Amino acid sequence: MKKKLFLLASALFFVSFFISASLFADSTVEDVIKMENKAYTEHKKSTCEFQHKKHAEERDLKCGICHHDDKGEPLELKMGDDVQNCIACHNKPGEKPKGKDAPKLTPAQKLEYHAEAMHKKCKKCHKTYNKKNNTKAAPTTCKGCHPKAG
Ligand code: HEC
Ligand code: HEC
Ligand code: HEC
Ligand code: HEC
Known part of the structure; x- marks a missing residue:
């Protein structure tokens, strides 16, 4: 019995450890982020892979160009x-509703949709x-960021 309790206690300890680790591990970022967010239950496009390190360090972009309060x-x-x-703030998954029955949204309401905020931030730059460098190296087409069809 004691052994069982001990096992249960240590199992709980590890579970809580991993839960808190995943809650507080915000300070690390992968070099290449597969932009999968749990808020999405379905994807129309393949998930975008974002070269965070390349953007932030090699391209020397200031963090605040993308991260704000x-x-x-x-x-x-x-x-x-x-x-x-x-997605903590731009917390509605996907793009804004489209079609003739779609509600008219203010720019701020539109930005609540995660994909709208991403598209605005990524495509603008x-x-x-x-244009400035007379190139097509930075992707602006759907396929450039969502390589697979679907
Ligand atoms: C070109 C835009 C861009 C720049 C520049 C940038 N980041 Fe990010 N960063 C992002 C995006 C987009 C995400 C979220 C990806 C996702 O949805 O998982 C992110 C995620 C992160 C995360 C992980 C947050 C989490 O989900 O837990 C950290 C930490 C981070 N960035 C730190 C930095 C720091 C520090 C800098 C500057 C040295 C920086 N970033 C520069 C776009 C950028
Ligand atoms: C703490 C909440 C919060 C987080 C986290 C956050 N945003 Fe925002 N974002 C805002 C607010 C508030 C605005 C301003 C909305 C307005 O002006 O109506 C905004 C505006 C924007 C805009 C429109 C203005 C512009 O810069 O072009 C874009 C695009 C955007 N955010 C993208 C992002 C991206 C990409 C990330 C992650 C790297 C991110 N946001 C993280 C709250 C947040
Ligand atoms: C402030 C400018 C800026 C912002 C913001 C930005 N990028 Fe980029 N991105 C670049 C530049 C510059 C290149 C490279 C062009 C080259 O190779 O000459 C690039 C290239 C890329 C590429 C091609 C692979 C690579 O990294 O070389 C992808 C994919 C990409 N960006 C995705 C994104 C996504 C997704 C976001 C938004 C979360 C984003 N970018 C935001 C400047 C930016
Ligand atoms: C510069 C990169 C970039 C370009 C170009 C781009 N997207 Fe995205 N898109 C993203 C990012 C980043 C996300 C959020 C993470 C994800 O779901 O991949 C996203 C999310 C989405 C989503 C919501 C998620 C899903 O799969 O349902 C849709 C729909 C979408 N994009 C459609 C498009 C279409 C259509 C185009 C072309 C007109 C396009 N995107 C061009 C970067 C891009």
């Missing part, structure tokens, strides 16, 4: 700081960059 003001960050995922 709850008022949209750029954050001053360094690697190791706690950072909220975009890519377009400017391509």
Whole structure:
């Protein structure tokens, strides 16, 4: 009996350890992020792979170009700081509703949709960059970021 209790206690300990680890592990970021978010129950497109390290370090983009606070003001960050995922605030999965019955949204309401916020942030810079450098290296087509059909 004692042994069983011990096993149960240690199992609980490990479970809580992993839960808290996943809650508080916000300070690490993978070099390449597969942008899968649990809020999505379905995907129309293949998941975008985002070269975080390449963007943040090799391209030397300031963290605050992409990361901002709850008022949209750029954050001053360094690697190791706690950072909220975009979906914490842009928390509606997918793109805004489309079609003739779709409600009219204000720009702020549109930004609540995760994919709208991503598209705005990612494509704007890519377009400017391509134009300035006379290239197509920064992807602006669907396939460029969602390589597989579907
Ligand atoms: C070009 C845009 C961009 C730049 C520049 C950028 N990031 Fe990010 N970062 C992102 C995106 C997008 C995500 C979220 C990806 C996802 O949905 O999982 C992210 C995620 C993170 C995360 C993980 C958050 C989590 O989900 O737990 C950390 C930590 C982070 N970034 C830190 C930084 C730091 C520090 C810098 C500057 C040195 C930086 N980032 C620069 C776009 C950027
Ligand atoms: C703490 C909450 C919060 C987080 C986390 C957050 N945002 Fe925002 N975001 C906002 C708010 C608030 C605004 C301003 C909305 C407005 O102006 O109406 C905004 C505005 C934006 C805009 C429109 C303005 C612009 O910069 O073009 C984009 C695009 C955007 N966010 C993308 C992102 C991306 C990408 C991430 C993750 C790297 C992210 N947001 C993380 C709250 C957040
Ligand atoms: C401030 C500018 C900027 C922002 C914001 C930005 N990118 Fe980029 N991105 C670039 C540049 C510059 C390139 C590379 C062009 C080249 O190779 O010459 C690039 C290239 C890419 C590529 C091609 C693979 C690679 O990394 O070389 C992908 C995919 C990509 N970006 C995805 C994203 C996504 C997803 C976001 C939004 C979360 C994003 N980018 C936001 C500047 C930006
Ligand atoms: C610069 C990169 C980039 C380009 C270009 C881009 N997307 Fe996205 N898209 C993203 C990111 C990042 C997300 C959020 C993470 C994810 O779901 O992959 C996203 C999410 C989505 C979603 C919601 C998730 C899903 O799979 O249902 C849809 C739908 C979508 N994009 C459609 C499109 C279409 C259509 C185009 C072309 C008109 C396009 N995207 C072009 C980066 C891009």
